[in-house]
Structure formats: C-alpha cells, structure tokens
Amino acid sequence: MAVSLREYRARIKSTESMKKITRAMELIAASRIIKAQQRAQSAAPYARELTRAVSAVATYSNVDHPLTREPENSQRVAMLIVTSDRGLAGAYSSSVLKEAERLAEKLRGEGKTIDVYLCGRKGEAYHRFRNRPVVRSWTGFSDQPSYDAALEVGTTLIDAFLDEEGEHAVDEVHVVYTRFRSMLLQEPTAVRLLPLEVVEGEERPSSDDVLPLYEFEPSPEAVLDSLLPQYVQSRIFFAFLQAAASELAARQKAMKSATDNADELIKKYTRIANQARQAGITQEISEIVGGVNALADAQAGSE
C-alpha cells in the first residue's frame, strides 16, 4: 500500500512541475503575441503605401512586366510553405502542411510539377521523414521574422520565377501560410503570389480618394521595375508576420489546454492518493483491532 501511495505522490509532483512549465510557456506566448501583433501593425503602413504606389502605376501606365505576365502554359510551380521552428503549438504546423498537401494535390491534378520551398524546422522534418525533395529551406526566424529574411526568400522566389531555362525555373509561385484571424481562429491559407495580380489590393481606393495623375521618374517602366519586387517581398513579409502571430496564438492555446489538463490530472491523482492513504489507515486499524481481539480471546480462553 505504502509503495503505491509514494508512487502517486511522485506522479503528482511530476505533473505539477509539468504544469509549471506549460503555464510559463503559455504566458510567454501570450506576451510575445502582443509584440507580434504590434510588429504586424507597424509593418502595415509600408504595405499600404506600397500597394497604393503599385496601383497608381498600374492605373496610369500599361502594366506589362515579367512579374505580372500570365504564363501561357505553366508546367512547374513553386510552393513556399511557412511552418514553425518549434513544436508544442498544437496542430499549427500540421494544419499548414495539410493545406499544402491539398494544394499540391490540386496542382498535380492539373499536370504540374511542384518545387517545394520551406520555412521552419517542422516543415523540414516533415519532408525529410518522407524523403521528399526540397529545393531550399530557411529556418530560425519563425516566431519573429525580420524583413531581411523575407528579402532573402523573396529574392530566391523571384529569381526562380524570372528564370526561363534553369533547373529550378518555375511558372507560378504559391505561398501556404497561416492567416491570423483572431486569438481563437487561425486559418491555413494558400495564395498565388506570382504572377502578380496587381488590382487585387485589399483596400481599394474609394471613389472620393481618386488616385492623382502621377509623374513618374525616371519612367513608369523603371518605377514599376523596382516597385514590383519590393511589393512581392512585402507580401512575403506580411505572410511571415501573420504566420508568426498565428504560431504564438496556437502555442498559447495548446499550452493553456495542457495546463488545464495537468490540473485535472493532479486532482485525479490527489484523490487516488488520498484513497490509498485512507485504505492503508483503515487496514492498519482493522489489523490492530483484530490483533487486540485475538489477544483478548486467547486470554479469556486461558482463564
């Protein structure tokens, strides 16, 4: 009896320390998510102004740029999957990967081959385990992406897209990431990044905010030339920021339920331990009483 009681106590203890860890992780995720949201907010002005500028050029000049040209017959596509570096975030990475599988299935159905580009160690591990080829992967910035990281990824993808004949030349670029809707809802989303659809701006200029007739220096084409790559990079940066916020939200949720679970377990184990202790005491008493009775009986018999 005493052995199992000690066992239960040990189990309670280990659950308690586990609870402390998950609780701490929950709090860390909660504080980081605020920072991630702030970062997303402070990146918004740049994206907004850039979108404005792109739509200004698109409105007042004939947009015919390699980055916006629809390929006539696309054979190869690149797919960038944004996952997390660390686990313990519930179904975060696996739901992105599932969404990516779905997209890949669809693209394969259209007879296209897929080049996979990855962000985050979880996605890397997933592909390595299945022995699937990956063109390139980047890790180490999933929960606080820097613009430089987005720049590097963007440049690689743009190069692959503009490349006509190379080994990794592609005709389309898709991005799969998790969109941050709210603290409770994060959606895995797949979007086509390239070729660009310029007029799809999320905030269309309202009618009273008509775009003025711009002068372009040195020329509309030159402006567009340097504008579009930055636009692509800012879209990728946006995806990274959303993914980071989603990852932290998912982690907070997962850790909260882990903490709650640990609480339940501690309660359950405490009950069982108390029961075991009580059973031990009862048995001891009944043994003593039994012994005393036996002694009394023996004495009564001898007299």
Next chain:
Amino acid sequence: MAESGEHLHVELVAADRTVWSGEAEMVIARTTEGDVGVLRGHAPLLSVLTDAVVEISSAEGGVVVAAVDGGFLSVANDRVSVLSQRALLPEEIDVDEARVELEEARGLIGANDEAERRLRRAEARIRAVERAS
C-alpha cells in the same frame, strides 16, 4: 482628402516600422535622376530613390535627416511618403561601423555591383550623421 494646413504631411516608412511622420515644410531626397525638393503644392510624383540621405525640414523648425536604402518617393495632395526597405535616423547609425564598411567596400570596388551598393549605403549613413551633428 481634406488637407488641414499650410504644411506637407510626411511619412517616412521603413518595411517594418514608421520611422518618422509629421508636418513638414520641405522634403529633399535624391532620386535616380538627381536631387528633388518637394514643397507644398507639388505635382503628384512617384520616383525611385537611390541609397542616400533624405532631409525633412519639419514644421517645428528642426531638420530630420535619415539614410535610406533605395526606395520610393511618392507625392500627392500635399502628402509625401518616403518608402524604403530600410531607413535609419542618425541616432540609430553606428558611425564607426559605417566607416569600417566604407573602407571594406572601397577595397572591393570594381569587383561587383554589390560592393558599389555597400559603398553608397555606407556613405549615405556617414553623411546622415554628419549632417545631423
């Protein structure tokens, strides 16, 4: 857009933050075509910047200087936005680091475009600090 006063509304935005925003008298920036100064009532303009210094004479009388790594200048309805992937205010610039970078880039010059770019960026940073002090 209802413009309130006799000043330009300027926003200096980097990729991950707003570096400076407020009312200003004048903005001077270096485009690929040369320096351009923007006052109130400027015609709508969208131009490409080089790696250089942007000067904003703010309405309160001070001058804000920033080193930008390329980017755009867009002017419309007395609203000026300077967009750059990276924009640094003088107090954020490490002059010594920029000097080292400058020397290093000078040594590599002619090797590739990247070196020239680094040289221009380092120069812009040093100039920004010098102008501010």
